[in-house]
Amino acid sequence: MEIEDQVKYVEITYRGIFQKRLAKYIAEGIVYTAREMGKPAVSFGRYGDSPERNGVPAKYYVGIGNGISEEDLIGYSTRVEPDLVDVIVVLDDTLLKGVESWAWQGVQPINLKLKPNGTMIVTSLKRIDELAKMVPKKEFNWTLGVIKTEPSFSGLWAFKDDLTMEKVWGAIAKLRPDIIDLDHLIKYVSKKSNADKRISAIKETYTSVEYRTIVKNEGIDFLYNPPRLLTWQEMLEGTVIPAVPRGKRNEQFKRGTTKFERPTVDFDTCIKCRLCWIYCPDECFDETPDGYYDIAYDYCVGCGICAEVCPVKDCIVMVDESMFTDYRRPYEMWKENRVKYKEWLNKVRQARKERVYVPGLGR
Amino acid sequence: MTEVKKIVEKEVLMNGTQAVAYAAMYADVDVVAAYPIRPYTEVMDTISKLIADGELDAEFIVAEGEHGQFETVKHASLVGARTLVGSSGVGWLYAMEAIVVTATDRAPVVAIIGNRALDDPGAYGVEHNDALMVRDVGWLLAWVDTAQEAFDTTLIAYRVAEDQRVLLPVGISMDGGFLTHSEQIVRLPPKEIVKDFLPPYNRGKYLVHPDNPITVAPQVNEDWVMEIRRQHEEAMERARVVISEAYESFKKVFGRYPGSTGDIKMPENPFVEPFMIDDAEVVLIGMGTVSKPMKVAIKNMRKQGYKVGMLRIRWFRPFPTQDVIRYLSNARVVCVIDRDYSMGSPNRGGVVYHEIRSSLYDLDQRPKVLNFIGGLGGREITIQDVEKIIKIGYEHRDTPITKPVYWVGVRGDPW
Numbered sequence: 051m052e053i054e055d056q057v058k059y060v061e062i063t064y065r066g067i068f069q070k071r072l073a074k075y076i077a078e079g080i081v082y083t084a085r086e087m088g089k090p091a092v093s094f095g096r097y098g099d100s101p102e103r104n105g106v107p108a109k110y111y112v113g114i115g116n117g118i119s120e121e122d123l124i125g126y127s128t129r130v131e132p133d134l135v136d137v138i139v140v141l142d143d144t145l146l147k148g149v150e151s152w153a154w155q156g157v158q159p160i161n162l163k164l165k166p167n168g169t170m171i172v173t174s175l176k177r178i179d180e181l182a183k184m185v186p187k188k189e190f191n192w193t194l195g196v197i198k199t200e201p202s203f204s205g206l207w208a209f210k211d212d213l214t215m216e217k218v219w220g221a222i223a224k225l226r227p228d229i230i231d232l233d234h235l236i237k238y239v240s241k242k243s244n245a246d247k248r249i250s251a252i253k254e255t256y257t258s259v260e261y262r263t264i265v266k267n268e269g270i271d272f273l274y275n276p277p278r279l280l281t282w283q284e285m286l287e288g289t290v291i292p293a294v295p296r297g298k299r300n301e302q303f304k305r306g307t308t309k310f311e312r313p314t315v316d317f318d319t320c321i322k323c324r325l326c327w328i329y330c331p332d333e334c335f336d337e338t339p340d341g342y343y344d345i346a347y348d349y350c351v352g353c354g355i356c357a358e359v360c361p362v363k364d365c366i367v368m369v370d371e372s373m374f375t376d377y378r379r380p381y382e383m384w385k386e387n388r389v390k391y392k393e394w395l396n397k398v399r400q401a402r403k404e405r406v407y408v409p410g411l412g413r
Numbered sequence: 414m415t416e417v418k419k420i421v422e423k424e425v426l427m428n429g430t431q432a433v434a435y436a437a438m439y440a441d442v443d444v445v446a447a448y449p450i451r452p453y454t455e456v457m458d459t460i461s462k463l464i465a466d467g468e469l470d471a472e473f474i475v476a477e478g479e480h481g482q483f484e485t486v487k488h489a490s491l492v493g494a495r496t497l498v499g500s501s502g503v504g505w506l507y508a509m510e511a512i513v514v515t516a517t518d519r520a521p522v523v524a525i526i527g528n529r530a531l532d533d534p535g536a537y538g539v540e541h542n543d544a545l546m547v548r549d550v551g552w553l554l555a556w557v558d559t560a561q562e563a564f565d566t567t568l569i570a571y572r573v574a575e576d577q578r579v580l581l582p583v584g585i586s587m588d589g590g591f592l593t594h595s596e597q598i599v600r601l602p603p604k605e606i607v608k609d610f611l612p613p614y615n616r617g618k619y620l621v622h623p624d625n626p627i628t629v630a631p632q633v634n635e636d637w638v639m640e641i642r643r644q645h646e647e648a649m650e651r652a653r654v655v656i657s658e659a660y661e662s663f664k665k666v667f668g669r670y671p672g673s674t675g676d677i678k679m680p681e682n683p684f685v686e687p688f689m690i691d692d693a694e695v696v697l698i699g700m701g702t703v704s705k706p707m708k709v710a711i712k713n714m715r716k717q718g719y720k721v722g723m724l725r726i727r728w729f730r731p732f733p734t735q736d737v738i739r740y741l742s743n744a745r746v747v748c749v750i751d752r753d754y755s756m757g758s759p760n761r762g763g764v765v766y767h768e769i770r771s772s773l774y775d776l777d778q779r780p781k782v783l784n785f786i787g788g789l790g791g792r793e794i795t796i797q798d799v800e801k802i803i804k805i806g807y808e809h810r811d812t813p814i815t816k817p818v819y820w821v822g823v824r825g826d827p828w
Contacts, residue, residue: 081426081596090676092597093426097452097537097590098791120598120676124559125709128591128702130793281825289533 056118057126058229059135060222061163062110063149065201065310066101069141072204073110076139076215079238080112083219086234090120092127099151105308105352107149111135114229134165137226139218142201142310143174144371146184148272150307154279157307159186159272166190171221171259173197173214176372178260184375185264186272195225195261201310213251220255232256277302299349305332306377309352311368314395317342317384319365326356326366344381347374373398420668422600429592432560432599433499433525433585434459436567438469439607443494446485448476450504451537452589453527460497479504483511483524490520491621491629495571495614499525501589502543503532509546515582516551517645518630519619521574522582523567528701528752529589530790538791539588541700541753545729545764551645553583553652554730556700557672560597562679563587565663565671568611572659575614578651586729588752590791591702600674602667610666653731656683672727684733686725687740689715693722695806696741696780698769699750700726703787703794707750710799721803726765737772744780747773748806750799750821752788762786762818781814787821798822 060080064073077093084091091114095101099108111132115123131152138161140146148157161170167190174181178196185194202214216239223232232252239248286292294300313326320342327335327343334350335343352371360366384391427435434456437445445464447457463469472489476482479500486496500508505526515522530540544554553573557563563585570583587593621629633641660683663671672679672686680687686704689711690696697707704725711721724740726733741747751763758767766784773779785802788794798821805819805828819828 078426078596081598085424085598090598092595094591094595097594100537120674121705122709122712124597125705125707125796127595128705128793129795130590130791279824282823283825 056116057123057132058114058116059132060112060114060137060139060229061132061135062112062139062141063145063151063160064101064108064110064141065145066099066103066106066108068105068203068205069201070101070108070205071209072141072202072214073108075209076218077110077112079215079219079235080114080222080230083230083235083238084112084114086238087231090115090118090123092124094127094129096131096152098130098153103308105310107145107151107307109151132163135163136165136168137222137229138164138168138170139222140170140172141214143172143176143181144310145307146172146181147371148307150305154277154303156275156277156302157304158274161186161188161192162274164188164192167192169193169195169225171195171197171218171225173199173201173217175200178262182262182264182269185269187267187269188264189266191263191265193225193261194264195221195259197221197255197259213248216248216251217255220252221259223252224256224259225261299346304348305351306348309350310371311352311354312347312350312371312374313345313352313354313356313366314369314398315343315345315380316365316367316392316395317381318388318392319362321362321365323361325359325361329355329359331355338381342381344379346379347377367399369398370401373401420602420606422602424598425601426596427560427599428455428594428596429557429560429563429587430455430525430527430594431459432564433567433587434463435599435601436564437497437523438463439604440495440568440571440611441469442471442497444472444474444486444489444496446474446476446482446489446496446498448479448482448500448504450479450501450529451527452529452593453499453501453525455593456497456499456525456527479508480511483508483515483522486522487511487515487518487520490515490522491518491616491619493614493616493620493622495575496522497525498522499527501527502529505543506531506546512547512552513550514630516547517641519580519645519648520582521571521580521614523570523574524582524584525567526584526586527589527593528586536790538590539701539752540789540791541586541751541764544584544586545753547584548730548764551581551649552730553579553581553649553728554586555583555728556586556726558588558592558702558704558725559672559677560592560595560599561674561677562672563592564599564601568607569656569659569663569671571614572611572662573652573655576655577615577617579648579655580616580619581648581652586701588702598674606666610662649731653684656728659683682727682736684726684728685736685740686723686727688723688725690722690724690740692720694720694745694810695722695748695803696744696746697721697723697748697750697799697802697806698726698765699723699752700729700765701752703750703752706794706796707799710796710803713796714800714803719803719807721807729765732768732772734772737769738776741769741773741780742776742778745810746806747780747782748785748802749782750785750787750794750802752794754786754789760784760817766818781809782817783809783814784818785821786818792822794821801828
């Protein structure tokens, strides 16, 4: 038997600190339900992710033994991350654009580790066909499921028990009963507080989760080239790293996947005060020859400080990341066609302004 | 006929650090001193919550740094309090002066070391050099490799440390990330029966108390130091007996051998874990969670006809020399996997490697010893890596060793 048959893995991709505890609790429920089914299970986070950082994509895993002992399961799961996973849970649809969770590995496609015929479940308000246009191509068929909901921000400091856990479990039970099935899931949840409410959320998602097969080569091209890491002979000694030349940025260390919203600039009202340039902690702003400040979205982490310090009303406005399909620079777009840019600006700014706590379906 | 008590254990999903905090709660510790550093921190997160929830009545002192943290528990221990402390990586080293005097003053403090690479460069992942810094200063050192073993060993640590024949601090090391942050099912015994295993802490004539006027740690200079070191070494040696007694007693009270669960059976040896070693020509040696991929790799390679086994070091101080000799004297090749390194050492290898070579030196027929440096700073040692190590070891059954030390998967060296 191959390792792939002996251990099934669920990967939970989430945004650090905002969803840290949510991801852990989802993993916990899968472990306990698998045990109800008589299977050994363990869970582990990808430790190097540093999920305390705001919004950073981070991963949590569940390993479920399939005809192997608990000891062997722990042996297989003493890993930084599994090679392949059966199910990927994505707790925020803006993560579909790629994750750069593990520093030095580059921006990876969201479904990089998905097994053939695997399943990816996304929490999103978008319809499945919209999401299918954002997902990277695979060489095989796989299943995409959508739980229709706002991203739940249930992180480190406070856990908003908005039944997102139950919705995710319900969706896995529907799409992958080989991982956890509905009967045992309900048996596990019955032991928790507010069991009725939780069970109704599970059943609601079990019946309502939207899903379809994404066929081979459907989706976008997303070429992942892992950065080549230096050998010990090539590196400078004494923990020394050479600086990136002045005026350049590190092509291999883009941190843009941390953001779930990004700043937009109305250049028509910009007073060239330079505050955004001064305050940006990641030096994403570039001064243009005519004194405006352009943004390198690849490197923007979406912290929102520029929007906060900008003294002009509605000059810099944070916009939901799901409104963007690429990393084009705003100044270029504005220079190209000012009227079109303004129309586009008005359009994207109509989208969700901030993420809110939405009570679950099962109330 | 003695009545066999049927013990019902509760199965709870928890990681290595949480398991330690629960064990400390079961041991009813009196003083906890905390200062955060990954990856050990969740021990303190968990125990502070247990105190807040009323599950445990203990003083929770947040120190101003690691040095103060370890000084606090040292003094609390000398006045008769059962204590819990811990740290990781450079935090553990920052407390080193307090850590050394904890041992010389014979304070039976129990410390959790979430193994972490020493800076620089910054890395949160496991590397054993932090805990090994106290190799020579008189701490008892255990390495655990599952959350269950972390729980059980913590209870044992109090029993051993506080035994009046020992009175030495214990460091329980666990791999950062792979154990501190991995959730496994832990079987928790009923809390009431812990008192049958762990008596109250009694310092006897060494208790610092107004009714027992003594001075601890006076200035003594050259007239006394040798004798004090000699006593310390004897206590370290007596600990071997006390550790063995504690494991037997644990089995009697809780109905299972420490580290064992319903599904995972631990061989009954407190100091080492032999695995498929009886007829093994090649034996792998390691400490901590590396044993897990090692076991799977050994099973895989056995199917292909390789006679290979494992010896995991459970207690590093006192070092299990007799067990090492007993289990390794019939092996042809010994492959030591070190998650640490000793810079400028005799054979340019790891710490455990040198200890194993030293243990085997007096044998008439010595196995060959190879060293594999791997997993530094939290890098994986995969099942495939271990299989490759086994193959390299096997090749040296009949051929002399030309290259004793390999760096596993380092970029730039073929291995």
